[in-house]
Amino acid sequence: MESRMLRCACGWEVRGTLDELVIAAQEHGRRLHNMEPTRGQVLAMVVDDRPTDDRVDEATAPPNRE
Amino acid sequence: MMTRAPSGWDVESPVQAEVFVVWLHDDHLELTGPCGAAPWILELGATDHPVAVVDRIVRDVVGEPLLVHSTSWRRDRDAVILSFVVVIDGALVGNLQSVPVGRSELARSEARAAPREIAHAQVVEHGLRHLAWLAVDDPVVAVELSPRWKEILAGYVPEPFRNLG
Numbered sequence: 001m002e003s004r005m006l007r008c009a010c011g012w013e014v015r016g017t018l019d020e021l022v023i024a025a026q027e028h029g030r031r032l033h034n035m036e037p038t039r040g041q042v043l044a045m046v047v048d049d050r051p052t053d054d055r056v057d058e059a060t061a062p063p064n065r066e
Numbered sequence: 067m068m069t070r071a072p073s074g075w076d077v078e079s080p081v082q083a084e085v086f087v088v089w090l091h092d093d094h095l096e097l098t099g100p101c102g103a104a105p106w107i108l109e110l111g112a113t114d115h116p117v118a119v120v121d122r123i124v125r126d127v128v129g130e131p132l133l134v135h136s137t138s139w140r141r142d143r144d145a146v147i148l149s150f151v152v153v154i155d156g157a158l159v160g161n162l163q164s165v166p167v168g169r170s171e172l173a174r175s176e177a178r179a180a181p182r183e184i185a186h187a188q189v190v191e192h193g194l195r196h197l198a199w200l201a202v203d204d205p206v207v208a209v210e211l212s213p214r215w216k217e218i219l220a221g222y223v224p225e226p227f228r229n230l231g
Contacts, residue, residue, distance in 0.1 A: 009076035010101040025075065032100055032127060033077050034108045034119050045075040 102163030
């Protein structure tokens with residue numbers, strides 16, 4: 001499960017997939033803060049709170065061999 | 067200066083509204099809203115009328131307000147912040163977090179400069195002093211406030227709209 005987290009400065013938090021976060025954040029921004037955040041703006045503030053073992057560390061992962 | 071902690075995604079527009087939702091709880095005033103006692107920040111676009119935006123958002127999220135009044139402005143958060151006191155009926159509070167309003171010293175300007183620091187409690191204090199002034203000066207406001215509201219506001223020193231910083 002690719003769960004990520006987004007926190008608004010007002011204290012509102014949401015967890016879910018990236019698509020779920022974008023939808024929830026756009027609804028929260030529009031309804032509570034008169035904002036229309038773009039997908040890119042939402043994704044820029046997403047926190048990856050998955051367990052460390054579930055993340056792909058691109059910096060240390062071995063290169064693909066074909 | 068007073069800024070919110072950079073704890074996440076936030077409103078970043080150059081003009082913002084800061085809303086303090088106030089209601090009469092028995093014999094005292096309380097702050098409420100979707101952010102609890104914390105200021106509720108709204109983005110204001112270039113073509114938005116600030117009062118219309120605050121009224122619409124409060125209506126949608128909390129319910130129909132009794133009064134919507136801008137009470138001060140200041141610079142903060144790299145923006146111009148318009149502070150609003152919104153009065154609601156207690157029946158709208160429901161499950162929203164609510165805390166009693168405390169008293170505070172005002173943030174006073176210097177002769178030609180804004181105060182160096184302004185706390186939210188000082189903005190609320192000034193907002194209620196502004197409402198106390200309207201309660202005796204503005205018949206539209208006076209008719210919306212109950213006698214008990216006016217008794218409590220009488221304890222605030224009336225002041226008109228101010229630049230707080």
